[in-house]
Amino acid sequence: MEGSRTKGRTTIEVGADGVALITIINPPVNSLSFDGAKGKFSGGFDISSFGGVQGGKVNEPRPGFISVEILSDTVEAAKKPSVAAIDGLALGGGLEVAMACHARISTPTAQLGLPELQLGIIPGFGVVCNFGILIKMVTGTQRLPRLVGISKALEMMLTSKPVKGEEAHALGLVDTVVSPNELVSTARQWALDILECRRPWIASLYKTEKLDSLGEAREIFKFARAQAQKRAPNLTHPIVCIDVVEHGIVSGPRNGLYKELESFQELVRSDTCKSLIHIFFAQRGTTKVPGITDLGLVPRRVKKVAVLGGGLMGSGIATALVLSNYPVILKEVNNQFLQAGIGRVKANLQSRVKKGRMTQEKFEKTMSLLKGALDYESFKDVDLVIEAVIENVSLKQQIFSDLEKYCPPHCILASNTSTIDLNLIGKQTKSQDRIIGAHFFSPAHVMPLLEIVRTKQTSPQVIVDLLDVGKKIRKTPVVVGNCTGFAVNRMFFPYTQAALLLVEHGADPYQIDKVITKFGMPMGPFRLVDLVGFGVAIATGTQFVVNFPERTYKSMLIPLMQEDKRAGETTRKGFYLYDDRRKAKPDPELRKYIEKARNISGVAIDPRLAKLPEKDIVEMIFFPVVNEACRVFAEGIAVKAADLDISSLMGMGFPPYRGGIMFWADSLGSKYINSRLEEWSKTYGEFFKPCAFLAERAAKGAPLSSPVDQAKSRLDDANRLDPVNRTCPKLWKIYCVGIWSMFFIWWPNPGL
Numbered sequence: 001m002e003g004s005r006t007k008g009r010t011t012i013e014v015g016a017d018g019v020a021l022i023t024i025i026n027p028p029v030n031s032l033s034f035d036g037a038k039g040k041f042s043g044g045f046d047i048s049s050f051g052g053v054q055g056g057k058v059n060e061p062r063p064g065f066i067s068v069e070i071l072s073d074t075v076e077a078a079k080k081p082s083v084a085a086i087d088g089l090a091l092g093g094g095l096e097v098a099m100a101c102h103a104r105i106s107t108p109t110a111q112l113g114l115p116e117l118q119l120g121i122i123p124g125f126g127v128v129c130n131f132g133i134l135i136k137m138v139t140g141t142q143r144l145p146r147l148v149g150i151s152k153a154l155e156m157m158l159t160s161k162p163v164k165g166e167e168a169h170a171l172g173l174v175d176t177v178v179s180p181n182e183l184v185s186t187a188r189q190w191a192l193d194i195l196e197c198r199r200p201w202i203a204s205l206y207k208t209e210k211l212d213s214l215g216e217a218r219e220i221f222k223f224a225r226a227q228a229q230k231r232a233p234n235l236t237h238p239i240v241c242i243d244v245v246e247h248g249i250v251s252g253p254r255n256g257l258y259k260e261l262e263s264f265q266e267l268v269r270s271d272t273c274k275s276l277i278h279i280f281f282a283q284r285g286t287t288k289v290p291g292i293t294d295l296g297l298v299p300r301r302v303k304k305v306a307v308l309g310g311g312l313m314g315s316g317i318a319t320a321l322v323l324s325n326y327p328v329i330l331k332e333v334n335n336q337f338l339q340a341g342i343g344r345v346k347a348n349l350q351s352r353v354k355k356g357r358m359t360q361e362k363f364e365k366t367m368s369l370l371k372g373a374l375d376y377e378s379f380k381d382v383d384l385v386i387e388a389v390i391e392n393v394s395l396k397q398q399i400f401s402d403l404e405k406y407c408p409p410h411c412i413l414a415s416n417t418s419t420i421d422l423n424l425i426g427k428q429t430k431s432q433d434r435i436i437g438a439h440f441f442s443p444a445h446v447m448p449l450l451e452i453v454r455t456k457q458t459s460p461q462v463i464v465d466l467l468d469v470g471k472k473i474r475k476t477p478v479v480v481g482n483c484t485g486f487a488v489n490r491m492f493f494p495y496t497q498a499a500l501l502l503v504e505h506g507a508d509p510y511q512i513d514k515v516i517t518k519f520g521m522p523m524g525p526f527r528l529v530d531l532v533g534f535g536v537a538i539a540t541g542t543q544f545v546v547n548f549p550e551r552t553y554k555s556m557l558i559p560l561m562q563e564d565k566r567a568g569e570t571t572r573k574g575f576y577l578y579d580d581r582r583k584a585k586p587d588p589e590l591r592k593y594i595e596k597a598r599n600i601s602g603v604a605i606d607p608r609l610a611k612l613p614e615k616d617i618v619e620m621i622f623f624p625v626v627n628e629a630c631r632v633f634a635e636g637i638a639v640k641a642a643d644l645d646i647s648s649l650m651g652m653g654f655p656p657y658r659g660g661i662m663f664w665a666d667s668l669g670s671k672y673i674n675s676r677l678e679e680w681s682k683t684y685g686e687f688f689k690p691c692a693f694l695a696e697r698a699a700k701g702a703p704l705s706s707p708v709d710q711a712k713s714r715l716d717d718a719n720r721l722d723p724v725n726r727t728c729p730k731l732w733k734i735y736c737v738g739i740w741s742m743f744f745i746w747w748p749n750p751g752l
């Protein structure tokens, strides 16, 4: 096999029973074609190898590709029976190899699945050999339906979700389930039994008993297409997958192959596939922080955590922690607040029980990990404290002084602040090296992102420790520098600002939301403000006008509406009207507020904006976001552009199939984005003005995501405005209430 990042190999060992044991060894996940063993069958084809095909650097078919197919083909067509012994993972190409065997034995914990759709491709691919002759027949899209039936196969492929050993057995995907100790011996015996005709010799490709009648099959395909269309209207590869499976059922597996081959080759070069593969590696890359995670530090064990504040955020954080078996002390200022906080954690967990995702027994065990406290007595053996009280600097300063007194010296002191300078919070302590930001997104037990905010003084060990806790509570941690809004809230601040600007200049808010949703966001900017609530938005947004006055668009639209008791979804009236079931309906009255706001701003209607093409709407909303993301990157707040891609996906719901904000921007080109922003800034002002970083990259024709050469890291900016002592200029004070942002955002899961 050919190597890429590391060298992989296979071993073959013939035992006294005459059975040959082939072992794939290619850590960490035994990916195929390149370089694993140790409890993992195979995590599938080496995803990093797709880049070669996409970039045209590799002639097709790559030998690695062929190896999968040849292996598959050779194995199934061989005169000797083969049995797959599956422990750990059998995913993608890994399961395809297993399905080509004449029997499959697995352990109960083994995971079997075809997750290729999460990468924008379909399972399996046929191969044309050097002479242009089709040598390989059928793979994943063809065998799985023949083993488990069409409906289940489609479900497994379309959701990319693996099944465990027992379920795989019940489905007919594996022949028996045994303990890891018996796995190899059972598989050996099974091979001998097949050879000596004590067990059937089955080629999965030719199995038909699990296939539905043609009429029934067509109904299944029709339903699956409708579901796929509804779930991800911008994606074509799920539909292609259904087409390929159908083709194999209707026209026979061999014809299915031709279609599969053709489709795979097209899909692997698609923007969707490139974006999703980028996301796959970017997500795994967030825990690799140059200068921190490469120091050889081992995360210390966090055995007990304290959470200060049992409000929405604090209770969500406590829920996330107990769910991952961390004993938690929840501290509040009085018994009433404490009981309310504990009640919220309970409700979060009960909702899982109601949905069948947690047993009553597990619920009780999880709840028993939570203890309430009204003082710091029980803090003497905590390893991590996460403060999640209201955004009040002096309160937080007092808390951190107390924590320094009551917690052990090794304890990590984290704050969930979304706006306040961490240095300021720790100003009255001597513990700056163990102070860190742990910025969760609401609801904290659901949202996948955790911004880990470091200051110049935060010690690498503390960062490594929090990264580890983040991973253990199943978050994707992104390490960022200390600045207003950190990465997510800061780069998405212009999202709604741009929308307000467009509306005041004549664009239709409902049209904007429609276009932005069609682009792939879970909701448009106006629907989002309604969800966030005008009060929170206005209060927190003030930080942006204080810190970035030159590039905030000052609209009075939201404050005007709030004055009329329209404060968003909670008041059933905001940009939309809401019924009992939270269904949003446009409100003709909105026009009145827009006109008022327009009069205050003194802007004139631009007739072009009323008829803005969809592409322009998308660009006018997102290019300012790209512009701010460039500043965040240039300032060293984010160390990798890919971290901003992940932050945009998980913090804001940017569509993964577009690869994240910076990846998407690069697909359009820095020159183009810069020229568009320049053009708009001439007409609509500073808000659109491209930053120096963007202008520079555009001048060089360079991608926005390539590393910043001499990044002037602003992990802790001494010149940064002190949000407490700095006075807001008078003029701005007038507008502060008109500026808002998007803290405490709730987004639906931004999956595919």
Ligand SMILES: C[C@H](O)CC(=O)SCCNC(=O)CCNC(=O)[C@H](O)C(C)(C)COP(=O)(O)OP(=O)(O)OC[C@H]1O[C@@H](n2cnc3c(N)ncnc32)[C@H](O)[C@@H]1OP(=O)(O)O
Residues within 6 Å of the ligand: 028, 029, 031, 043, 044, 045, 046, 047, 048, 068, 089, 091, 092, 093, 094, 096, 115, 116, 119, 122, 123, 124, 125, 140, 281, 284, 285
């Ligand atoms: C021929 C076929 O039709 C085509 C294919 O087979 S396409 C591939 C199909 N397989 C997949 O999609 C599986 C992708 N992998 C995963 O879902 C998960 O990595 C996993 C469930 C296998 C393991 O998860 P987990 O234990 O949490 O480890 P995770 O951190 O994700 O991965 C460990 C390392 O293996 C790498 N890796 C995982 N799967 C890989 C793959 N298929 N190819 C290359 N590298 C892979 C990861 O990038 C990571 O590398 P890093 O340590 O340098 O960051």
